Amino acid sequence: MSTISTDTHQHAGPHDADHGHHHPPAGFKRWFYTTNHKDIGTLYLLFALTMFFIGGLMAMVIRAELFQPGLQLVQPDFFNQMTTVHGLIMVFGAVMPAFTGLANWLIPMMIGAPDMALPRMNNWSFWILPFAFAILLMSLFMEGGGPGFGWTFYAPLSTKYSGDSTALFVFSVHIMGISSIMGAINVIVTIFNLRAPGMTWMKMPLFVWTWLITAFLLIAVMPVLAGTVTMVLTDKYFGTSFFDAAGGGDPVLFQHIFWFFGHPEVYIMILPAFGIVSSIVPTFSRKPLFGYASMVYATSSIALLSFLVWAHHMFTTGMPVFAELFFMYCTMLIAVPTGVKVFNWVATMWRGALTFEVPMMFAIAFIVLFTIGGFSGLMLAITPADFQYHDTYFVVAHFHYVLVTGAIFSIIAAAYYWLPKWTGHMYDETLGQWHFWCSLISVNLLFFPMHFVGLAGMPRRIPDYALQFADFNALISIGGFAFGLSQLLFLWVIVKCINGGKPATNQVWEGAEGLEWQLTSPPPYHSFTTPPDVK
Amino acid sequence: MAKTYQHYYVPEQSPWPIVGAVALFLLALGAGHFVNEVTRDKQGHGEYMLLAGVALLLFMLVGWFRNVIDESMGGLYSDQMDRSFRQGMSWFIFSEVMFFFAFFGALFYARMIAMPWLDGESNNAMTAEILWPEFSAHWPMTKTPGGIETTAMPWQGLPLYNTLILLASSVTLQFAHVALEQGKRLQLRLMLLLTILLGASFLGLQAYEYMHAYQDLNLRLDSGIYGNTFFLLTGFHGLHVTLGAIFLTVIWLRIMLKNHFTAHNHFGFQAAAWYWHFVDVVWLCLFVFVYVL
Numbered sequence: 001m002s003t004i005s006t007d008t009h010q011h012a013g014p015h016d017a018d019h020g021h022h023h024p025p026a027g028f029k030r031w032f033y034t035t036n037h038k039d040i041g042t043l044y045l046l047f048a049l050t051m052f053f054i055g056g057l058m059a060m061v062i063r064a065e066l067f068q069p070g071l072q073l074v075q076p077d078f079f080n081q082m083t084t085v086h087g088l089i090m091v092f093g094a095v096m097p098a099f100t101g102l103a104n105w106l107i108p109m110m111i112g113a114p115d116m117a118l119p120r121m122n123n124w125s126f127w128i129l130p131f132a133f134a135i136l137l138m139s140l141f142m143e144g145g146g147p148g149f150g151w152t153f154y155a156p157l158s159t160k161y162s163g164d165s166t167a168l169f170v171f172s173v174h175i176m177g178i179s180s181i182m183g184a185i186n187v188i189v190t191i192f193n194l195r196a197p198g199m200t201w202m203k204m205p206l207f208v209w210t211w212l213i214t215a216f217l218l219i220a221v222m223p224v225l226a227g228t229v230t231m232v233l234t235d236k237y238f239g240t241s242f243f244d245a246a247g248g249g250d251p252v253l254f255q256h257i258f259w260f261f262g263h264p265e266v267y268i269m270i271l272p273a274f275g276i277v278s279s280i281v282p283t284f285s286r287k288p289l290f291g292y293a294s295m296v297y298a299t300s301s302i303a304l305l306s307f308l309v310w311a312h313h314m315f316t317t318g319m320p321v322f323a324e325l326f327f328m329y330c331t332m333l334i335a336v337p338t339g340v341k342v343f344n345w346v347a348t349m350w351r352g353a354l355t356f357e358v359p360m361m362f363a364i365a366f367i368v369l370f371t372i373g374g375f376s377g378l379m380l381a382i383t384p385a386d387f388q389y390h391d392t393y394f395v396v397a398h399f400h401y402v403l404v405t406g407a408i409f410s411i412i413a414a415a416y417y418w419l420p421k422w423t424g425h426m427y428d429e430t431l432g433q434w435h436f437w438c439s440l441i442s443v444n445l446l447f448f449p450m451h452f453v454g455l456a457g458m459p460r461r462i463p464d465y466a467l468q469f470a471d472f473n474a475l476i477s478i479g480g481f482a483f484g485l486s487q488l489l490f491l492w493v494i495v496k497c498i499n500g501g502k503p504a505t506n507q508v509w510e511g512a513e514g515l516e517w518q519l520t521s522p523p524p525y526h527s528f529t530t531p532p533d534v535k
Numbered sequence: 536m537a538k539t540y541q542h543y544y545v546p547e548q549s550p551w552p553i554v555g556a557v558a559l560f561l562l563a564l565g566a567g568h569f570v571n572e573v574t575r576d577k578q579g580h581g582e583y584m585l586l587a588g589v590a591l592l593l594f595m596l597v598g599w600f601r602n603v604i605d606e607s608m609g610g611l612y613s614d615q616m617d618r619s620f621r622q623g624m625s626w627f628i629f630s631e632v633m634f635f636f637a638f639f640g641a642l643f644y645a646r647m648i649a650m651p652w653l654d655g656e657s658n659n660a661m662t663a664e665i666l667w668p669e670f671s672a673h674w675p676m677t678k679t680p681g682g683i684e685t686t687a688m689p690w691q692g693l694p695l696y697n698t699l700i701l702l703a704s705s706v707t708l709q710f711a712h713v714a715l716e717q718g719k720r721l722q723l724r725l726m727l728l729l730t731i732l733l734g735a736s737f738l739g740l741q742a743y744e745y746m747h748a749y750q751d752l753n754l755r756l757d758s759g760i761y762g763n764t765f766f767l768l769t770g771f772h773g774l775h776v777t778l779g780a781i782f783l784t785v786i787w788l789r790i791m792l793k794n795h796f797t798a799h800n801h802f803g804f805q806a807a808a809w810y811w812h813f814v815d816v817v818w819l820c821l822f823v824f825v826y827v828l
Contacts, residue, residue: 227637
């Protein structure tokens with residue numbers, strides 16, 4: 001796809017020579033003052049990993065309480081706070097920052113740029129996040145507890161019936177949004193403006209394409225989320241009635257605005273995953289990606305459709321029949337471009353010279369399990385069927401299949417795939433395989449039975465349940481603990497890989513193609529100070 | 536593309552981002568506590584934290600922009616860098632558009648859907664009869680289903696003058712831009728000053744209008760959905776006008792004191808101008824949908 005002379009990074013520009021850019025400064029300043037896309041990428045990834053474990057601990061609390069029917073470990077109020085903050089942390093603290101970290105590390109290397117287009121703003125975007133989540137976590141220790149209204153913070157739960165911590169929740173979401181918007185602007189500008197000569201649109205790696213579209217979605221919907229939380233704030237504290245019928249507003253309005261943000265948001269959490277899988281599958285199939293152009297068009301159409309389907313989250317809330325039909329058909333339409341993607345991944349593997357290293361294992365698991373999540377999504381899209389499934393564990397099963405075995409699996413796959421490039425060492429393949437198989441088995445034990453209890457009528461977001469669900473819930477909890485423990489293996493692999501291991505070659509993987517594999521492992525501090533020629 | 540790529544400027548390490556992050560932390564945490572303290576009559580230190588956050592944010596903005604201006608004036612930036620800034624600013628304005636979109640969306644939903652339903656339209660006849668028998672749908676909603684009464688703000692008079700003022704300010708700003716490109720520095724200075732003065736008078740009249748609304752019309756932030764959308768839309772718009780006016784003032788001071796910006800190199804001016812035209816367009820939508828219709 002491209003040829004470059006790998007020594008281009010030796011020719012430093014005048015400014016680089018002046019300031020000694022090729023070596024990171026030592027000490028805390030390196031991380032606090034950095035303008036380097038790799039350092040910032042590392043910070044994002046480590047932050048996401050930390051949040052993944054904190055959010056994971058909350059999931060363990062949830063599963064421990066649900067191990068048996070009845071109330072044994074926590075109060076219902078605290079249980080609600082755990083489900084709420086677990087969701088918020090995993091969405092805004094783990095998945096999104098992990099993807100942004102990958103974007104930071106990879107996009108400049110993939111398009112032949114020296115860094116991100118706006119490096120200082122890049123650092124600001126990152127450092128807002130730890131503070132935002134500090135505020136959110138602090139609110140858990142306030143008098144009256146943290147937010148307990150679910151990550152979707154439906155009004156009037158978040159307005160009339162919420163605690164004093166709501167204001168902290170609102171402002172922490174505000175600054176998270178600022179961080180996401182700045183990060184997204186940076187990604188878009190980098191891709192538009194810093195591609196190496198010859199890197200035309202249809203030569204861009206799919207990870208870059210999917211992130212470009214994701215960034216557009218982020219800039220379009222994060223401000224809408226900011227507007228939503230602002231209305232929650234004024235409704236709760238300043239006497240407005242956006243979501244109160246007595247004042248002429250409507251609680252349903254909340255759901256419309258929230259899901260206008262919320263549905264594109266779920267694609268924000270999956271499109272970069274598509275890009276990752278589209279990078280990994282061709283490498284280990286030793287074949288170019290099947291249907292590159294159709295992948296680009298499919299991603300774009302998924303993004304466009306994501307603005308037209310928000311009310312499928314609200315079928316039981318009530319709306320005119322024509323609206324229910326419109327949103328049902330639009331939602332089902334998304335299965336078409338998604339099907340194109342799954343087909344292309346499978347077609348890429350067809351008659352390839354396959355090998356099954358850990359990144360490929362996670363990518364294949366992604367394809368299978370994400371598709372299961374996609375199918376349960378199709379079931380949920382059928383309006384009359386959704387009347388039955390709505391707010392049951394079936395929904396919980398659905399979105400955990402797309403988010404855990406979808407988004408998180410792709411992030412883990414990406415970590416294994418690019419760790420040798422980032423650190424210069426190969427990870428421990430045996431440990432990695434253990435991590436994969438433990439995760440795969442436990443995650444299905446965790447989430448698959450949720451379909452059954454959901455279809456049988458077990459509602460979500462409750463600390464207690466009817467006796468008939470006891471056996472499945474015990475199994476689910478065992479799966480949950482096992483999945484949580486399995487991730488400690490992941491941590492071990494990462495630490496081990498950072499500290500040493502077999503040296504990685506530049507190309508790392510036999511079938512890997514793209515500009516990032518032509519740099520050294522680990523790559524120079526500034527990837528391409530003069531642009532490579534992409535042929 | 537990217538012919539000027541050869542030496543894309545990657546700035547040195549900078550303390551400003553982390554200072555900005557701490558500022559936003561203080562601001563968010565302070566605001567969170569402050570909101571509880573003012574509305575619940577509680578004791579606390581939220582306001583000090585909030586003020587410290589604002590002060591630190593201003594300090595950071597001054598320092599950061601000083602760095603960027605020095606680098607730009609020092610000739611470190613290429614045309615490509617200029618494009619990055621322009622694209623970044625355009626996308627930022629797009630994000631602002633989407634922010635206002637949320638509030639306009641709320642307004643349209645409340646007017647076109649929620650209000651008729653509260654009065655029994657669609658299949659809500661029985662619900663309306665039982666819950667809000669007194670309510671009848673009118674926009675502006677001067678009496679809410681719960682019985683809060685208020686008066687609508689007429690569009691004639693002050694809002695109309697404000698519309699003319701903002702439109703005029705966009706025109707004078709355009710004249711300033713043309714003057715800058717033609718090298719007519721005096722005209723640039725005068726027209727930019729005139730733009731800022733028009734912006735300031737808009738804000739003054741807006742403040743007067745708010746007092747009028749509260750004192751004479753009993754139109755308040757908590758006067759039901761009409762007052763909610765009125766004050767949040769005009770309020771956020773006013774906030775943006777304030778920011779835009781500060782932005783233009785900084786540009787004007789740079790021109791007056793340091794003689795910055797040339798006919799070909801004036802991204803800072805351009806960005807401020809884009810921002811100003813953007814708040815102008817938002818106002819036009821506001822005037823039509825909040826005041827007139």
